[in-house]
Amino acid sequence: MAVHTLSYVQTAQADTLPPPLLVRGPIAWVRQNLFSSIPNTILTLVVVYLLYVVIPPVIRFLITDAVWTGIDRNACREDVIHRPVGACWAFVADRLSYFTYGSYPIPERWRVDVFFALMAVGIAWMLWLKAPAKGLGALYFFVVFPIASFILLTGWSAVGLTPVPTAFWGGIMLTLLVSIVGIVFSLPFGILLALGRRSKLPLVRLASVIFIEVVRGVPLITVLIMANTMLPLFLPQGVSVDRLLRPLVGVSLFSAAYMAEVVRGGLQAVPKGQYEGAMSLGLGYGRMMYFIVLPQALRIVIPGIVNTFIGLFKDTTLVSIVGLLDLVRAIEASRVDPIWAAPTVSYTGYAFAALFYWICCFGMSRYSIMVERKLAAGQRR
Amino acid sequence: MSTIAQAAPPSRGSVLYDPKIRGAAYQILLVVVVAFLIYSASVNAIDNLRAAKIASGFGFLENTSGFDVNQTLVSYGATSTYGRAFVVGLLNTLLVAAIGIVLATFLGFFIGVARLSPNWIVARVATAYVELIRNLPLLLQLLFWYIAVLRPLPDARNSVSFGLGFFLNNRGMYLPRPLIDGDAWYVVIALGIGVVAALAFGGWAHRRQMTTGTQYPVVRTGALLILGLPALVWILTGITAGNPIAFEIPEQTRFNLRGGLQVFPEFVALTLGLVIYTAAFIAEVVRAGILAVSKGQTEAADALGLRSATTLKLVVIPQAMRVITPPLTSQYLNLTKNSSLAVAIGYPDLVQVFMGTVLNQTGQAIECVAITMAVYLAISLITSAVMNSYNRRMAMVER
Structure with a gap:
């Protein structure tokens, strides 16, 4: 049998194609995920515009134009400091202890800190799935911790803790207290x-x-x-x-x-x-x-x-x-x-x-x- | 074997170990404790009320209230009775709940679908919305909308105008007020006929499709009937007898806006807050419902050659709705219950009017609390009863 040369079989090596730019890589990703069709493109552009309208002013307000230090309202007034004023974080810094403890008497606030620490221990013990002695943890969280916190926060004269009326309790401490109770x-x-x-x-x-x-x-x-x-x-x-x-x-x-x-x-x-x-x-x-x-x-x-x-x-x-x-x-x-x-x-x-x-x-x-x-x-x- | 099974149970030695007797004892104990609690509470309450010289009973509902409410759907004034104030509060609650439910459903479905969008940035923004809104207390959001957004708006003299007679200022939103003429009833009747005709056509088309497989453009025809018929009647009466529905457009005068329909800022803030908050939860419900439809369903629809819109309409959504409906209902109930936060920003809803002002004026705490709670409870129970029957009808029929 003679060797036939098949006319439809290519004999010369074809040139290699360039790598498919539009299948892999960032450009392809963008095309597929953001601009795959005309409605999709419109949607993308609308959302990008929306983000452009919302995000920069928020960042400007919260960070760039914010006032970080100061002792009273003058720090956060445009007519006093002569620049656009964003968030007045100086106010939060000044009031942070009030936000945390409410009107709890200042010399007694360490008791609230101890309460926070006891709570953190209890929560960590309960939430950590592989924590040792889970039963003990439950006993601590549902019995020991509430009683200890009650004594600690309301005070007990017999052990030298001055009683603090609940009318003084407030802020984050109260928020956490209500949720824990x-x-x-x-x-x-x-x-x-x-x-x-x-x-x-x-x-x-x-x-x-x-x-x-x-x-x-x-x-x-x-x-x-x-x-x-x-x-x-x-x-x-x-x-x-x-x-x-x-x-x-x-x-x-x-x-x-x-x-x-x-x-x-x-x-x-x-x-x-x-x-x-x-x-x-x-x-x-x-x-x-x-x-x-x-x-x-x-x-x-x-x-x-x-x-x-x-x-x-x-x-x-x-x-x-x-x-x-x-x-x-x-x-x-x-x-x-x-x-x-x-x-x-x-x-x-x-x-x-x-x-x-x-x-x-x-x-x-x-x-x-x-x-x-x-x-x-x-x-x- | 049967003789053994039917033999008397072995003696437990003592009646103390008989489960029937134990059960009865526990239940008697429970009844005694509850009865004692109720008895002592009522005795104390009667004593306390007598000491404080507070009347009891529901007679106070007939008394004159003496306070005014800014937003009322029925006529109400300071000379109306407490019973009338209750109706005003209830209607305000139902109004904000109804509007909130409609808007939250639209926004929630939109965001839920957007979270599953193949468009990366749309999905991300929708996710960010849900995670931001769901993790903030509703009360904080309401205060934000009411105090931080609506309060600082310009006063009436410098109202923000949106054109077409829509204005926004720190006294609320002003809309064109429709002035209904006698002939307007024809338009209303036409609307009613349109709705009935659309429903009838929908039912007929459905039966037709079930028997023959032919599809009809139900949505387009329905929309044409519902919107087109009243519009036609409106135009016809307008030509023959003069425009039956005119709009009174709020007018900018020197110091104030005159005329138009004023929507109070409390209402705007409450609706906005409830819609935005609940929509985040509805979006999650919708997303879970759509994801619950197995991928094989979509693939099978593709294999049958259905277009993607048809697949969504005929294959995915009917199955997703079965999963979505129960949690969606509970979100509607949550919205209704959350509307009671109105009391924080002064919108006169049921809680603010009845558990706030009326309770403080009359001191009849038990009656006011009981009535208010009964209303919310009734709404909840009726909704769940309706939903349960709906669910039974929609539940998948399995072999």
């Missing part, structure tokens, strides 16, 4: 309510359902106003309830109802075999829940608990409406102070509060996402 009371109470709602006893179930649904059906502010106006009515004459305690009761009851629903989700997610296994081992109801069901159920709902806590943390701002001096109220009180009467002081105060709440809430939500990923690791294929 909320979580410390709502978690145990919420677990009880959740168990009650899943109980076989009809009256227990009915009572739990009524409590949970009523509280979840009304706004927090009505619960707070109720605690404020009706709690004194329901107690015997002559018994007065502390102004701080009333909203605390309201917040605790309110968050307990939400916590109960979160915990109920966890209880339902525990497979039936676990309950049956525990029963076949001869465990009673209490032991079955304590040793078998709750440890699994609570572990599943850690993200849900943290999310509820984020909501609770944001909702603590509402106590300012019923007259407590939390961070929002402290800022409201300071921004109208004539010593710091300057045009941008209000914005600065709100920016500071926003920064504080945002960092706390965003941090917690990242934590909850992380836990969710870790817990889901077993299910991932």
Whole structure:
């Protein structure tokens, strides 16, 4: 067989093509993600314009034009310092201790610092998933820490701590206090309510359902106003309830109802075999829940608990409406102070509060996402 | 075997270990404790009220209120009764909730879809919006809009004009006020007919599609019927009998704006705050719903040759709605409940009027709190009842 030269087979080497610029690399990325079609291009341009309108003024206000030092309103007035004035951080710096401690007496403020430290230890112990001695941590967070903080903050003459009336408490300290009281009371109470709602006893179930649904059906502010106006009515004459305690009761009851629903989700997610296994081992109801069901159920709902806590943390701002001096109220009180009467002081105060709440809430939500990923690791294929 | 299964359970030795008796004992204990708490609370309350000389009962609803409210949907003045004040507050709550729900739904869907956009920068901006807004307390946002944004607006003399009779100043927003003439009823009737006709056409088109597979332009026809019919009637009556719906445009005078419809800054701030806050949550709900539709559905639709818009309309959204609806409802309820934060900026909603002013004037805390809570509870329970029946109807029918 003679060798045929196939006319359609190329014999010469073709020139190499240039690397495909539009498939890989930054230009390709931009084309694919920002300018893939005409509507997409228009959208991109609109958004870029929007960012151009919003971002530079915000940066100019918060950083470039901001005033960082000063002792009174003159530092933040355009007619005094002859330049555009952005945020008046000098105001925040001047009032930072008020924002943190409220009117807590200055010589006693170390007690609040100790309270912050104790709280940090407790929270870290609870949130760190692989922390040693978790049971001890729970005991610390739900029993030791609340009692210690109560003695520390209200004072106890017998051990040399001067009593400080709650009317002086305020600022970030109060915000944290309300949220911590909320979580410390709502978690145990919420677990009880959740168990009650899943109980076989009809009256227990009915009572739990009524409590949970009523509280979840009304706004927090009505619960707070109720605690404020009706709690004194329901107690015997002559018994007065502390102004701080009333909203605390309201917040605790309110968050307990939400916590109960979160915990109920966890209880339902525990497979039936676990309950049956525990029963076949001869465990009673209490032991079955304590040793078998709750440890699994609570572990599943850690993200849900943290999310509820984020909501609770944001909702603590509402106590300012019923007259407590939390961070929002402290800022409201300071921004109208004539010593710091300057045009941008209000914005600065709100920016500071926003920064504080945002960092706390965003941090917690990242934590909850992380836990969710870790817990889901077993299910991932 | 059956004889063993039916044999009496083994004796537990003591009645203390009988679960039935234990259960009954626990329940009796619970009832006794709750009854005691209610009893002592009511005895104390009666004592306290008598000592403070506060009347009880709901008779105060008939009394003259003596205070005025700036924004009212029904006629109300200082000589009206407390009962009337309750109606005013309730309507204001419902108004802000209704407007807020509509606007928040649009904004939330828009942002939720934008978060899934293939356009990188759009997705990033939407994510930033959600993360920023969700992590800030609503109260702070309301104070920001009310005190930091709306207060410093120029006074009425230097109102910001948007053209077409829309003005903004520190007394709120001014809009053209529609002046309704007698003939305007024809337009309203035409609108009603248009809506009914559009619904009927939609139902007919759906049945047609189910039996024959033919599609009809339902949205276009419906829009034409609903908008076109009243417009046609408006033009016809305008030609024959003079314009039935005129607009009174706010007029810039030397010191003030005269005429037009004034929307109070409290209302603007509250609506703005609620819409922006709730939209961030709705966006997350929408995103989760769309992501819950498995990719195989879209791929199957592609394989059938459907266009991407048709895929979205007929395949993705119907399935996503099933996931979206329950959490969306709870967001609507949250918005309604959050509207009670109006009390912080002085918008006269139910809580501000009834739990604030009326409670302080009459001192009848129990009645005021009970009525207000009952209203919110009723809204919640009715909504969940409706939603549950809707869910049962929409739930996936499985083999």
